[in-house]
Amino acid sequence: MLIAVPVDDKSMKSKVCVSFGRAPYFLIYDTDSGSTDFITNPAAMSQGGAGIKAAQTVVDSQAKVLLTPRCGENAAQVVAAAGIKMFKTVNDSIQDNIDAYKGSGLSPLEDFHPGFHGQGGQ
Amino acid sequence: MKIAVLSGKGGTGKTLVSVNLAALAGDAAYIDCDVEEPNGHLFFKPADVVTEEITVKIPAVDQGLCNGCRECVEFCKFNALAYVDQRLMIFEEVCHSCGGCILLCPLRALTERDQPIGVIERGFSEDVRVMTGMLNTGEASGIPIIKKLLADVPAGLTFIDCPPGSACTVMESVRDSDYCILVAEPTIFGAHNLALVHELAQLFGKPHGVVLNKCLEGPNPSEQYCQAKGIKILARIDYEQELGVLNSEGLVAIRESDRYRALFASLLEAVREEVQHETALDPQR
Ligand code: SF4
Ligand code: SF4
Numbered sequence: 001m002l003i004a005v006p007v008d009d010k011s012m013k014s015k016v017c018v019s020f021g022r023a024p025y026f027l028i029y030d031t032d033s034g035s036t037d038f039i040t041n042p043a044a045m046s047q048g049g050a051g052i053k054a055a056q057t058v059v060d061s062q063a064k065v066l067l068t069p070r071c072g073e074n075a076a077q078v079v080a081a082a083g084i085k086m087f088k089t090v091n092d093s094i095q096d097n098i099d100a101y102k103g104s105g106l107s108p109l110e111d112f113h114p115g116f117h118g119q120g121g122q
Numbered sequence: 123m124k125i126a127v128l129s130g131k132g133g134t135g136k137t138l139v140s141v142n143l144a145a146l147a148g149d150a151a152y153i154d155c156d157v158e159e160p161n162g163h164l165f166f167k168p169a170d171v172v173t174e175e176i177t178v179k180i181p182a183v184d185q186g187l188c189n190g191c192r193e194c195v196e197f198c199k200f201n202a203l204a205y206v207d208q209r210l211m212i213f214e215e216v217c218h219s220c221g222g223c224i225l226l227c228p229l230r231a232l233t234e235r236d237q238p239i240g241v242i243e244r245g246f247s248e249d250v251r252v253m254t255g256m257l258n259t260g261e262a263s264g265i266p267i268i269k270k271l272l273a274d275v276p277a278g279l280t281f282i283d284c285p286p287g288s289a290c291t292v293m294e295s296v297r298d299s300d301y302c303i304l305v306a307e308p309t310i311f312g313a314h315n316l317a318l319v320h321e322l323a324q325l326f327g328k329p330h331g332v333v334l335n336k337c338l339e340g341p342n343p344s345e346q347y348c349q350a351k352g353i354k355i356l357a358r359i360d361y362e363q364e365l366g367v368l369n370s371e372g373l374v375a376i377r378e379s380d381r382y383r384a385l386f387a388s389l390l391e392a393v394r395e396e397v398q399h400e401t402a403l404d405p406q407r
Contacts, residue, residue, distance in 0.1 A: 043201065046199075046201055047199070047200070048200050048201065048216060049198075049200050049201025049202055049213065049216045050201065052201045052202070052203075052204050052213055052216065053201040053204075055204065056195065056204045056205070056206070059204075059206050074213050074216065077211070077213075078204045078206055078211060081204075081206040081207055081209070081211060082206045082207055083207070
């Protein structure tokens with residue numbers, strides 16, 4: 001099964017990215033084989049709706065689980081529509097969070113921040 | 123003549139200033155562009171109000187026709203669309219109503235529909251024409267309402283109560299104005315907020331002056347900012363209980379008190395002089 005994690009760089013030694021929508025890459029980790037794949041987030045530079053586009057990317061990766069520190073409402077809707085389960089990361093170490101997930105040590109992500117509209121910043 | 127009244131955050135007194143100036147000017151218009159929290163109408167209590175619903179065009183999908191080609195998803199540069207689990211998802215509040223996806227869809231699965239986002243109320247308070255934009259809660263952008271409000275500004279003196287801050291909605295409100303009144307509080311934060319709207323007025327090349335509100339004894343950082351930047355101070359409004367009471371009772375100060383009438387009259391005069399001065403300097407304006 002595939003797990004997606006927003007990350008700062010294309011390496012397991014990199015960190016979990018603080019942003020979901022604007023993370024530069026997603027780690028796609030295969031829990032069966034332990035293999036890793038890093039995909040570019042095309043939304044990282046978008047003006048608005050980054051979360052939606054980032055979520056689309058995660059959905060298309062066939063991941064079934066998303067580990068992330070935070071997530072917007074719109075992105076959460078997209079991710080949920082695909083039946084992907086979301087868990088809140090506990091620190092910025094990629095490996096720690098994957099280990100914690102495997103050991104059932106992560107709690108579901110339940111609070112989503114309101115979407116930031118390209119215009120407002122309100 | 124359009125006068126935009128701005129402040130870097132809410133609660134500084136821009137509604138007080140714009141409402142009283144419009145009430146005093148007579149045969150004037152007051153336009154509340156602070157569409158998320160319009161409150162000028164609470165003072166004016168306009169009569170004969172006509173309400174217009176404001177809608178935006180957003181796409182609706184016929185899931186039966188859609189084959190998931192995703193051309194629309196790729197196209198939308200606002201990322202208002204997603205295709206998940208064989209369904210197209212449309213994020214209405216992210217959509218900017220460009221209409222592109224509707225034109226693009228090879229299967230004509232997308233059609234246009236009107237999404238209400240708020241209303242404009244138009245009425246009169248004595249001889250002041252009062253126009254209020256109201257954005258429905260949850261809608262992200264008041265820009266379409268502001269555009270509509272400012273599209274049919276009556277001739278004559280118009281005071282525009284702008285949204286607080288310096289976001290796009292403020293820019294939209296300021297764009298066509300002839301003069302900007304910046305309202306500032308006498309604190310360090312007040313001076314910081316003043317700097318924000320001052321930069322905005324400069325960005326648009328609008329002539330501007332400052333009203334120092336809630337003035338107390340002692341140093342006023344906003345006043346110091348004006349002095350340092352050479353900004354004209356149009357008026358000082360002292361922090362007074364009487365004004366606070368009038369405000370909290372939703373009364374228009376100049377209609378209740380001769381003293382405030384005199385104070386706002388001299389402010390209005392200062393604004394008129396400034397605008398004339400600018401017009402003389404730049405006849406193109
Ligand atoms: S372009 Fe039309 S057919 Fe293609 S995904 Fe969008 S709505 Fe569906
Ligand atoms: S109308 Fe324009 S902004 Fe709205 S969803 Fe279609 S392409 Fe995106």
